[in-house]
Amino acid sequence: MGEKSLQKKKYILETARKVFMQKGFKNVTMKDIVEACDISRGGLYLYFSSTEEIFLEVLHMESEQSDDVFSDSIGDDATAADILAFFLNEQKKELLRKRDTLTIATYEYYFESNVPKKENILKIQFDSAVKIIEKLIQAGVMSGEFSCEDCLGTARNIMYVLEGLKISAQTRGVTAEMVDRELMFILKELGIKE
Amino acid sequence: MGEKSLQKKKYILETARKVFMQKGFKNVTMKDIVEACDISRGGLYLYFSSTEEIFLEVLHMESEQSDDVFSDSIGDDATAADILAFFLNEQKKELLRKRDTLTIATYEYYFESNVPKKENILKIQFDSAVKIIEKLIQAGVMSGEFSCEDCLGTARNIMYVLEGLKISAQTRGVTAEMVDRELMFILKELGIKE
C-alpha cells in the first residue's frame, strides 16, 4: 500500500470517526461512511470490508492519540492533587460533551462483540487508567496531599464511578453539577477539603 | 380489548422480553418477535406497532415487578446491614448474569431516544434506588451498624459504582471476584469490616 493509499485510509478513518460520533456504532452503515467520505461504494471496500473493521481502526487511532494527553498538558512542577484534578476535569468535559464522543459507539460495539479480553481496548484503557491513578494517589499520599488506606481500591473505585457517570450521561443525562458532586465526594474520601 | 387479548398481549411481552435479553434492542426486528411468538406478521401489529413500543411496555412490566423485590424477600427482623447486603447481592447476581438481562437492550434504547427526563425509567429507578439506599444507611447509622458523614452522597456513590460495574460487565466483562472487591470497598467506607 503506497503513501497515497495510507493518506486515503487515514482520511476515511477520520471521516468515519465523525460519523460514529454522531450516530453510534449500530446505526452506521457502509453507505453512511461512503457518503460522508464522498467516495465510491466500491472504493471503500478496497480499504475496509465492514463497519466493524473501520470502527476498530478508529478506536486504535483514538487510543494512540489519547496516550499523550497526560504527558503533554501537565507542567513539571504539578502536584499529585493538581494532576488528579486535571484528569478528573478532562473526564468531566468528556462526559458533558455527550453526543460529540465515541462513547456510545464504543459501548454499542462492545455490547455486540465477543472480543477476546486481551484485545478489548476498553479493558486495556480502564486497567491502565486504574494504574495511573493508583500511582498518582500513592504519590499524593507520599507528599501528604492525600490519605488513603487502599490506594488501588480507591483508584478502582474512582474509575467505576467515572464509568457510572459516563453511562449515566448517555442514558439519563447528567448536569455539570451532578458530575461535580460525585467528583467532590471522591476527593473528600481522599482527604481533600477542596 | 378482551381478557383473551390481554393474555395474548402479555404473552407477547414476555416472549419479546426474552428476545430483547438475547439480542439487545437494536438488533431486534418485528420479525424476530413474530417468530419467537409464533404468530403471524400482521398479528403482532394488532397489539404493537414497533419494537420501541414493545420494549417500553416490557420495561414497564419489569419495573412493576421489581418494585416488590425488597418487600417480598426480606424478613421483618433484618438489620440495615442485612438488607443492604441483600440488595448488593441481588445486584451482583444481576451483573454476572450478563446476557440474561435487559441491561444491554435498555442502554441501547436510551442511547437512541430523547426520552423526556420525567419519563425516563432509568432515571426514575436510579433516583428511587438512591433514596432507598440513603434511608437504609441512615437506619444503619442510627442502629450503630454504619458510620458515615454524608449519607446521601454515599448512597449516590454506591449507585454510580453499581452503574459502572453494570456497564463494565457488559463491555469488558467482570468476574464475581471483581464485583465482590468493589462491593467490599463500598462497605468498608461505611465502616463495616465484613
Added chain:
Amino acid sequence: MGEKSLQKKKYILETARKVFMQKGFKNVTMKDIVEACDISRGGLYLYFSSTEEIFLEVLHMESEQSDDVFSDSIGDDATAADILAFFLNEQKKELLRKRDTLTIATYEYYFESNVPKKENILKIQFDSAVKIIEKLIQAGVMSGEFSCEDCLGTARNIMYVLEGLKISAQTRGVTAEMVDRELMFILKELGIKE
C-alpha cells in the same frame, strides 16, 4: 333480510358514500368503511363483499335520488330558459364543490371496470340528460326563447362541455368565472343574450 338489516345496510351505504366523496374509489379500503361505520370487519362482509359492490350500490342510491331534482324544485310556470338556467346552475354548483362529490370516485371506478354498456350508469345518466335538454331546447324554440338548428346536437354539445368542465374541475381546477364563461358561451349559441 329483515327491516333492521335493511336499515343497517342503508346506514353503511350512506356512510360509505361520504368516504368515497373524500377519498375517491381506489383509495377506499374495506377497512376505511369499517372504521367510518364503526362496525366490525366481519360485520361489513355480511352485507357487502367488496368496495366495488358497495360503490355500485351507492351509485344506485344516488341516481334514484337525483331523478327527482328536476321535478321537485321547479315551479309550474317556469320558462324553458328558466329551467335550463336552473339546470346549468346546479351543474355549476356541483362542479365547484370539487372534493364533496362522487365525481372522482365515479370516474375512477369506470376507469377500471369493464361494465357492460347497458348497465353503465354514467352512460344512462348522460343519455337521459341529453334527452331532457333536447326537450327543453325544443320547448324553448317553440316559445321563441331559443333558436337553434340542431337541437339534439346542441343538447349533446352542452353535455360534453359540462363533462369537460367536470373533469377539468377535478384535475386542473376551475373557478366560478371560468364555468360562467363557458355556460355563457353555450347560451349565446342558443340565441340568448343574457
Added chain:
Amino acid sequence: MGEKSLQKKKYILETARKVFMQKGFKNVTMKDIVEACDISRGGLYLYFSSTEEIFLEVLHMESEQSDDVFSDSIGDDATAADILAFFLNEQKKELLRKRDTLTIATYEYYFESNVPKKENILKIQFDSAVKIIEKLIQAGVMSGEFSCEDCLGTARNIMYVLEGLKISAQTRGVTAEMVDRELMFILKELGIKE
C-alpha cells in the same frame, strides 16, 4: 450520471410508460415497473424513488415529444381549415385508442395530487392548445374559411368538448361515429359545411 445511466433511465421511462398506459396510475406499483423492465428491485430505486416520480417524468417526456406534432406533420401550404381538421383528427385517433393512452393514468394522477397550478401539465397543455386553436381560427377568419364572433370563446369551447369526449371515451365508451358527430357540430359552428 453517465451516458449509460441516461440510456437506462430512458429505457425505464419508456417501459414504465407502457405500464401506465395499460394499468393507469394508481394500479401501478414499483414492482410492476421492476418486472416490466426486468431489472432488480433495488435497481429501480437507483433512478426513481416512487411511481409518482416516474410518472411525472413520463409525462414530461410525453409533452416534449408532442410539441413537435403540429410543426412536423403539416405542409407549408395547408389552410387553417386543413390544420384544424388535422388537429381534430389527431385528437379523434387518440380518443378512440382508449387503453393505449396515458389519459387514464394522467387523470388518476391529477385526481390525487395537489399540484401547484403553475406546474400542472394538464393545465399548461390545455391553455396552450386553446391559444393555438384561437390563432388557427383567427387565421381561418382572415382567409374567409371560418366565421366566428368570439374566437377565443370558440377555441375554449372546442377544448372543453374534446375534454368531455376524452373522459367519455374512458368511462362510457364512445364510437368513431359519436366523435365525428361532435366534431362536425363544432365545425358547423365555425361556418364550415364539410
Added chain:
DNA sequence: CATGAATGAGAGTTCATTCAT
C-alpha cells in the same frame, strides 16, 4: 347476526456486497 382476532400475501424501501469497466 355480529365480533374482532388472526392470517398471509404483497408493496415499499434500504443496504451490503459484487463486478464490469
Added chain:
DNA sequence: GATGAATGAACTCTCATTCAT
C-alpha cells in the same frame, strides 16, 4: 486503484378475507 450500477436479501407495514365464538 476507483467507480458506481446492479442485485437480492431482509425489514416494515397494511389489508382483504376468514373463522371461532
